[in-house]
Amino acid sequence: MTGRVLADDRRVDVALSEQTRVEISRQKERYPSARSAILPALWAVQHELGYLAPAGMEEVARILDLAPSEVQAVATFYSMYFQKPGGRHTVMVCVNVACALRGADDVVAYLERALGCPSGRTTADGMFTWQSTIECLGACGYAPMMQVDHRFYENLTPAKIDAILDRVAGEAGDDGHATMQAVAMPKAPPSVAPPPAEAEGPPSDARMPGTVKGESVPGQKRRRRGRPEGNDL
Numbered sequence: 287m288t289g290r291v292l293a294d295d296r297r298v299d300v301a302l303s304e305q306t307r308v309e310i311s312r313q314k315e316r317y318p319s320a321r322s323a324i325l326p327a328l329w330a331v332q333h334e335l336g337y338l339a340p341a342g343m344e345e346v347a348r349i350l351d352l353a354p355s356e357v358q359a360v361a362t363f364y365s366m367y368f369q370k371p372g373g374r375h376t377v378m379v380c381v382n383v384a385c386a387l388r389g390a391d392d393v394v395a396y397l398e399r400a401l402g403c404p405s406g407r408t409t410a411d412g413m414f415t416w417q418s419t420i421e422c423l424g425a426c427g428y429a430p431m432m433q434v435d436h437r438f439y440e441n442l443t444p445a446k447i448d449a450i451l452d453r454v455a456g457e458a459g460d461d462g463h464a465t466m467q468a469v470a471m472p473k474a475p476p477s478v479a480p481p482p483a484e485a486e487g488p489p490s491d492a493r494m495p496g497t498v499k500g501e502s503v504p505g506q507k508r509r510r511r512g513r514p515e516g517n518d519l
């Protein structure tokens with residue numbers, strides 16, 4: 287049964303699916319030491335549940351035949367493993383040098399207005415958890431950029447951000463993380479192409495409107511996803 291997590295920490299179920307358990311076992315077989323499979327195994331859990339539920343980490347330890355403390359130590363070391371459930375979709379905005387030089391601060395400010403909650407929080411409807419404390423994601427040539435679930439979106443403008451959020455909010459079916467898993471975790475040999483980065487055209491010099499006095503922000507009034515509900519990552 288597939289685990290499904292709600293934004294307010296209610297859980298329908300946290301048991302890992304058979305697919306995820308098979309994936310963890312497959313990762314174990316890839317390496318001479320089971321410890322080497324901890325990272326991809328945790329990734330598989332997060333793909334399915336949206337975060338690293340304690341039961342999921344215990345299952346990883348069981349399958350890899352490791353102490354739960356070893357798995358937990360790895361899980362808590364890396365910032366991109368989430369320890370708490372968040373929204374259905376995760377938005378991460380790069381604020382490192384290249385993106386900062388090309389308007390990352392304006393992207394952050396725009397997202398805060400568009401989503402109606404500060405970085406580190408989840409929208410009131412539980413759709414998005416977002417954060418703006420992310421360092422380089424490796425798409426510097428297409429700055430400013432952000433990652434939504436497992437896809438990169440580049441050369442961001444307010445109009446693009448609006449279109450991306452609308453599209454993502456509408457595509458999840460009944461569980462966004464299940465959708466993520468189908469897209470981002472093809473089995474070998476790959477039968478699904480890697481998620482495409484959205485690099486539409488050359489990097490634009492257009493700055494984010496809304497930071498210039500008197501300039502309007504497209505979609506600002508239209509999208510108000512509610513107040514923060516105190517659901518820190």
Ligand code: FES
Pocket residue numbers: 380381382383384385386421422423424425426429431
């Ligand atoms: S600085 Fe933003 S992707 Fe590298």
